[in-house]
Amino acid sequence: MAKKPISPIPVEQLPRHVAIIMDGNGRWAKKRALPRTAGHFEGANNFRKIIRHTRDIGIPYISFYAFSTENWKRPDDEVHAIMDLMRKYLVEAYEFFDLNVRFVLLGDRNGFDADLQEKYDNLERDTHDFHAMTTGIAANYGSRYEITAAVKEIAALVKEGLLQPEDITEEIISQHLYTKEMPDVDLVIRTSGEYRISNFLLWQSAYAEFYFTDTLWPDFSPKEFDKALVDYASRNRRFGGV
Ligand code: IPE
Numbered sequence: 663m664a665k666k667p668i669s670p671i672p673v674e675q676l677p678r679h680v681a682i683i684m685d686g687n688g689r690w691a692k693k694r695a696l697p698r699t700a701g702h703f704e705g706a707n708n709f710r711k712i713i714r715h716t717r718d719i720g721i722p723y724i725s726f727y728a729f730s731t732e733n734w735k736r737p738d739d740e741v742h743a744i745m746d747l748m749r750k751y752l753v754e755a756y757e758f759f760d761l762n763v764r765f766v767l768l769g770d771r772n773g774f775d776a777d778l779q780e781k782y783d784n785l786e787r788d789t790h791d792f793h794a795m796t797t798g799i800a801a802n803y804g805s806r807y808e809i810t811a812a813v814k815e816i817a818a819l820v821k822e823g824l825l826q827p828e829d830i831t832e833e834i835i836s837q838h839l840y841t842k843e844m845p846d847v848d849l850v851i852r853t854s855g856e857y858r859i860s861n862f863l864l865w866q867s868a869y870a871e872f873y874f875t876d877t878l879w880p881d882f883s884p885k886e887f888d889k890a891l892v893d894y895a896s897r898n899r900r901f902g903g904v
Pocket residue numbers: 684685686687688689690728729730733744854
């Protein structure tokens with residue numbers, strides 16, 4: 663029996679790159695009188711579910727906002743709990759091997775403990791040639807930080823005489839961002855009823871469509887993801903034209 667197509671919209675209308683701001687873990691836990699870390703645990707489980715789903719649909723690029731450069735401000739025990747969850751999931755990400763999913767870290771790896779850096783390095787290396795879907799994990803990520811780092815790299819090239827200021831293009835700037843191997847974002851999804859971008863992929867989302875939902879991240883199901891896709895397919899993207 664032929665397998666039913668899983669995409670809720672015609673495949674040619676699928677976004678190439680979906681970026682998700684996974685927000686609301688803390689409130690999910692609070693509603694259940696649980697510690698915030700329990701919310702992060704459930705949120706990480708959901709991250710796995712959504713990876714499988716988007717891979718099955720055939721979306722080629724997905725990015726998840728897991729930890730921002732501003733999230734270090736949180737209480738130490740919460741930060742530690744999130745780092746430990748990352749450790750766990752970076753090892754368990756090997757469950758996606760059969761799915762042919764490539765993982766890339768979007769963020770400054772130097773901010774992490776050495777063992778965590780190594781886990782990111784290993785996962786990137788071991789999945790480098792997988793091509794069913796590329797998953798960006800934005801961790802220790804901030805868009806302004808990323809752009810500042812790119813400017814520093816480009817300035818160094820100019821200083822060395824390898825590049826002339828008049829030759830700096832948008833393409834060159836894109837090539838110095840963590841997302842250099844990913845296309846621009848088509849659809850940004852933010853859960854938990856907040857209507858802001860919180861320093862996520864500012865350059866890459868210049869012409870993205872936005873989808874907001876009140877659902878808290880641990881409750882954001884594949885079905886809800888499909889709803890976002892249906893909504894996206896109804897948008898008229900003009901890119902400044904008519
Ligand atoms: C998002 O959930 C996960 C991270 C920022 C790591 P929050 O922890 O921000 O959850 P709320 O916004 O407090 O509910």
